[in-house]
Amino acid sequence: MKQHYKVVILGGGSGGIAVASRLAKKVSLKNKILIIDHADYHAFQPSWPLVGSGAEKKEHTRKKMRRVVPHGAEFMQHKVSRIQPIERLVTLDHGQTVSYDFLVVALGIQLDFDQIEGLTETLGKNNVCTNYLYDYVDYTYDTLRHVTAGNVIATKPNSPIKGGVAPENSLFTFHDFFHKQGVRDVKLMLRSGNHTLFPVEKYRDTLIELFTQKQIDYTLNDELVKVDGPRQTATFFNYQNRTTTEVPFSMLLVTPPMSAPDIIKESTLADEAGWLDVNPFTLQHVRHQNIFGIGDCTNLPTVKMGAAVRKQAHILPKNLISQMKGRKLKAHYTGMTACPIATEYGEAIMAEFDYSLKPKETLPFNQARNSKFLYLFKKRLLPIMYWYGMLKGRS
Ligand SMILES: Cc1cc2nc3c(=O)[nH]c(=O)nc-3n(C[C@H](O)[C@H](O)[C@H](O)COP(=O)(O)OP(=O)(O)OC[C@H]3O[C@@H](n4cnc5c(N)ncnc54)[C@H](O)[C@@H]3O)c2cc1C
Secondary structure: OOOEEEEEEEOOOHHHHHHHHHHHOOHHHOOOEEEEOOOOEEEOHHHHHHHHOOOOOHHHHEEEHHHHOOOOEEEEOOOEEEEEOOOOEEEEOOOOEEEEEEEEEOOOOEEOHHHOEOHHHHOOOOOEEOOOOHHHHHHHHHHHHHOOEEEEEEEEOOOOOEOOOHHHHHHHHHHHHHHHHOOOEEEEEEEEOOOOOOOOHHHHHHHHHHHHHOOOEEEOOEEEEEEEOOOOEEEEEEOOOOOEEEEEOOEEEOOOOEEOOHHHHOOOOEOOOOOEOEOOOOOEEOOOOOEEEOHHHEOOOOOEOHHHHHHHHHHHHHHHHHHHOOOOOOOOOOOOEEEEEEEEOOEEEEEEEOOOOOEOOOOOOOOOOOEHHHHHHHHHHHHHHHHHOHHHOOO
């Protein structure tokens, strides 16, 4: 394998593969692109809440990494341990270095499970679940099927997260599940460290309506800080009244705190909060013209979703090629993102908006209302569009 590539892409997730596919179609870049990722598999993560609700099989959500690497790009399976933008070098976990002319950073978001006291030792046991790790996602449905009473709590941290509405989505399908099973003695609740349910008013109103209709309690500004698995209690710190409460649970669905990958935080590429510091429109790094960023690891002020990455993947390759040719960067990302939310088995809504935080819906009906089509879209069409469109550089 070579030591130098025209383009090196860090991360073979949604953003990394989508960008590689588009760049590899350029004759001038064929076999000059390297993707580096330590993972064996590439997963379609948006299906994980469906797996946790028993509506999808987890094996259907991932493929071997080598199957998604496009022709014309090479793949190196290693963890990146250091980025040196001035030297144009990246160092891998076994000490090898690779140099580049252009760098695309697509390292995703870091899951900080260890920030919650007691969580890592009890995850996957004592009815403590998460839909954020492939290995644990079927435990969510196993637990759901055995709960007959008590508090079923979904948590959300105060930090930015990927898949922004996944916990709400799960609570809605859990509600439907219990209803259909005739389980009446459970109390569903959302405990969120955020100060708002959703950044866009129209969809926030729908979520509030749905929580009220389904009698799901929600508490904002309430951060999960400790889990006692054997005693099945969760402790929350409330940012508003500065109090701590301990709540018993029969099922706890944790969305962990998240942050930028340490390797970005520790580099000179980060902003003050640790995210990759890019221009929100061109996706070019604000200090290094030969570096671009995409997806969850960036400081783009939008909700971190695969749908946002899909739009960014149209912009980044165009601007990268303009930069190579010394031309002006003309392609602009508008912040478009989309959040499909199953409201029960067979029904969904879909928030769609841009940097203005105003709805920008693409379908010819009100996307904040229950729709069977949107559920089918989320469950069946999106994975097809993802594997055969976005990852192939076609949509
Ligand atoms: C439960 C859940 C529900 C979701 N629901 C939705 C949804 O309904 N709709 C939607 O659009 N999006 C949803 N998402 C979000 C979506 O999956 C992400 O926003 C998207 O995958 C981000 O793409 P990315 O390329 O930035 O990161 P990723 O796809 O996560 O890829 C990052 C890659 O970087 C690699 N990597 C990280 N560190 C290193 C390192 N040091 N060295 C080498 N490789 C490294 C990783 O192995 C990974 O392959 C959901 C996500 C989850 C987990």
